[in-house]
Amino acid sequence: MKEIRMPNEEYAYFYSGYENPVAEVDVKEEVAVYTLDAFNGLVKTPKDTVSTLACQLFNPLTGPIVIKGAEKGDTLKVTIKSIENTSGVAVGACMNTIGGINATTVTRMINDPITEKVWIYDYKDGEFTSRENPKLKFREQPFSGSLGTAPENEVISSTVPSTFGGNMDVKDMCPGNTLYFPVNVDGAYFYIGDAHGRQGDGELNGTGLEMAAKFILEFDLIKGKKIEWPRIENDEYIMTVGSARPLEDAARIAWCELVEWIVEEYGWDKLDAYELLSKCGEMYLGNMVDPNYSMVAMVKKEYL
């Protein structure tokens, strides 16, 4: 199996169609992709609070990976076969710059900042246990917090979620689901990173169980089919992800994308689809900490 690593440990911090590919892969070819944790592997003890770290960029990505045959206007299908913790540890933290229920650089307040804190977790037998407080103990439910394709023109930080995917921090970007992303440039230029051993809805303090990982991935293409925002599918559900602020705009995007999916592929009337979601749609919070917030809209296939 092809192994994809960043040469000289020089990671990417942007979704960009202008960088040199680190690998080219065929559709339906399984590849192993190695990623670093969101803090560049620098948080090793509880003293390594985020503001003390000697780095300015976070969420290192592995990529761009060129998907052979991908052309602008196609849809990229990504299957995550597995996610494996590669370092035996994971990290959680609270910070002053981001966070769902603390003052941040965007939701600015004159209140005193909160105290920064770090938790180091040992990983063993599928379970993460905090060294500082063993009640913080979680079974793994891994996914990628930041993954997607290059935008058409811009060069966007790996911390931003948007139309092309990016830092959505959505737990359904996980093994077992089929993930869809728009192809905005020939080759797709796929990036992945920010593995989370597990995360609560919202990524409330700005961190999941941040870890280095090995992903087994497989790609496929839906030629000539254009989507506007990331989508997710499994046997039970179809799901859409919207990313914006305020949270209701993220929700509106996800719901409207889901209405369109139902109208276009299942042949429903638009208002009937609206009624359907009002009765059995589901929506959970992806993240409320990143530059855009993410909401996930979903509906069971049995209703369609």
Add this chain to the structure above:
Amino acid sequence: MKEIRMPNEEYAYFYSGYENPVAEVDVKEEVAVYTLDAFNGLVKTPKDTVSTLACQLFNPLTGPIVIKGAEKGDTLKVTIKSIENTSGVAVGACMNTIGGINATTVTRMINDPITEKVWIYDYKDGEFTSRENPKLKFREQPFSGSLGTAPENEVISSTVPSTFGGNMDVKDMCPGNTLYFPVNVDGAYFYIGDAHGRQGDGELNGTGLEMAAKFILEFDLIKGKKIEWPRIENDEYIMTVGSARPLEDAARIAWCELVEWIVEEYGWDKLDAYELLSKCGEMYLGNMVDPNYSMVAMVKKEYL
């Protein structure tokens, strides 16, 4: 069993501590409470779009019900034993005044308004089926959209969710869960209505399966315990509901209330509780259509 109905079918449309009680009940006494649907029973055919209805007030409530022994500063515990559809039908609708993905009276737009539409559902064997489009067919999962206690001073519309409960449109206000509300006036002055045969997260077009219902309820009190916002509990979860706009403020309220619950009753450190929720907290959308939006934060008890 005591049966509580509104005399002369004159329903309440406000949460108020100033009205004459329709009943007084003891703690641990089971009572049957009869409620009307949110459209005052006036929507009977697809032609009865909401703007044509001869009424100005919606969400009729049954109440106030005085809970004997309740004093300001207590917590009211409500158990819904059962919810029964009493008319054999239910109603769904889309409107121009409210809705999660259409222009409304609050999110005002100069776009042309959407077309109003009504769906009438027959209820049989626990299932609702639309007469207009039989693909709109849903198994029941009933709850109360609007319930709670009188606020201390204000008189608040039955369409508004807030600290005292109200029109939260949260699906976990259902049989099987224990619901907690602050007691703001002596006697609690409990109201209930707006039964939904089922509802999707967000109550997207502004309606669940709106139906008349019979509730079997039981009340209890936690004397001298003051809570700020509604709470929900079952064997698996503790949950909090926050209601505000924008949606992130509703989320912040629910998360902060959950942090406080964990700190006060489970003895956790505040930042550790923040970390806990970042790793395993859950949050779903209650409603994004009412005067305040509602979000539900929850965590499994096994983590506490």
Add this chain to the structure above:
Amino acid sequence: MKEIRMPNEEYAYFYSGYENPVAEVDVKEEVAVYTLDAFNGLVKTPKDTVSTLACQLFNPLTGPIVIKGAEKGDTLKVTIKSIENTSGVAVGACMNTIGGINATTVTRMINDPITEKVWIYDYKDGEFTSRENPKLKFREQPFSGSLGTAPENEVISSTVPSTFGGNMDVKDMCPGNTLYFPVNVDGAYFYIGDAHGRQGDGELNGTGLEMAAKFILEFDLIKGKKIEWPRIENDEYIMTVGSARPLEDAARIAWCELVEWIVEEYGWDKLDAYELLSKCGEMYLGNMVDPNYSMVAMVKKEYL
């Protein structure tokens, strides 16, 4: 001139169509209305921080004043002839419960709360000077923070701004302007209070120069003309006030109301009115601290 005071100093704290009128006035009759400051006159020294006050209700109102001949569906025209400070002092404060740039009960944060503080101002020769810091010195520019008509059905706190006016905290609710409010109940049931000697845009810490006042008012009616939200007019401008959260919804309401005003009364095409406001509309922040935020949209009459 008729003098209107609350009997026994028992003020109103709600906009309500259900209370007994304190006065009835004719159109075009000048009346003097006496009001208390927002803190019920209880803040007298810097030690009287808001959380220490022995009161639960704020923003006392004088009213309801019945306007003879007013019928539901009319528009009430209010002219403030003058506002006079009646106590020689005014008060400013910062609090933990509300505020534009501190964590509040709605924008909840786990940060430590800010320190409460009070400023007492002496009023002399049209100028307010803080006893604590004489650099805090302001020339008067008085207006009413909370005024309006009873809503049709609800009983709404004097701290809430909405369609009927209320606690908009908009500096253009001042002498020299003509103010318009919807008449929702026969008699209009007008209330006024919360005089501000001056206020910055947004009422940032939750207070203007809070003072007791004597208002000279004159009322008039536009029979059979229905407006949805408060409006303001003077020789130079027409203005609309929208109140909602988030702030962009308050803005959308104000802009859409202004578009409709231009279309209906000045005969413009809707899209041309949209273009007009894009080129010369003005918008300032009324308040960003109350239960709804308020934005003021305005356009110079010379463009119409």
Add this chain to the structure above:
Amino acid sequence: MKEIRMPNEEYAYFYSGYENPVAEVDVKEEVAVYTLDAFNGLVKTPKDTVSTLACQLFNPLTGPIVIKGAEKGDTLKVTIKSIENTSGVAVGACMNTIGGINATTVTRMINDPITEKVWIYDYKDGEFTSRENPKLKFREQPFSGSLGTAPENEVISSTVPSTFGGNMDVKDMCPGNTLYFPVNVDGAYFYIGDAHGRQGDGELNGTGLEMAAKFILEFDLIKGKKIEWPRIENDEYIMTVGSARPLEDAARIAWCELVEWIVEEYGWDKLDAYELLSKCGEMYLGNMVDPNYSMVAMVKKEYL
């Protein structure tokens, strides 16, 4: 005077520290900078609605201009000496993708989209007059909608306002004011474009009077002084610009930046500064149409 034009009319569409400079200028050297209108000069008749244009990128910029001696951590001072309309025309438009009071790609709605429309303005003697509706007639009040320095790491679209300036669409970015931007990369890499002959607060339909222009600019540096967000100063006011969504977060940033300016440079206590702004601060809407909304906070120097 040095004239700065884009070679071969190949404009920049991103704020980037990675592009080759088009010019290097000394501090206190006056330069003339030529810019294209936001629609790349392609809108020439009312039929040229935005969705018909043969371009994907908008807001062409002239730059990067290297300021000699500028180092990361300095503050760049920009004076706009004059702005001259160079084509005799200007353009306004309403669109389906952006706009303050129509459904957009972010505030997604299922309502039908609005009708696109274009207005062409002739410019003569300092006045713009619409060919389609001569009541749309405006005296010029020119400024730059999009200007600023390269961000440190990212490459950001010219349509986005942020910490480095960018597409703020703030009318005070005009002749007569001193503008301050953070220097994030050595040389500052300044860009400018998107000249507006005039614009209403909010840039409501997404356009000002979009025009090609000649700017006379002068730069200066404040060595070793770091600012976080753009600032503006003139004889009467100090002002700060915050850009974010929702609008209240843009407001919070601007107010907090203004508090810090008053604390750091005028020696005020933080809570006294809070009180000061509550009494005499001013805030107007910059834009409510761009990827981030912008708010301007300001206070008269006489109070400081």
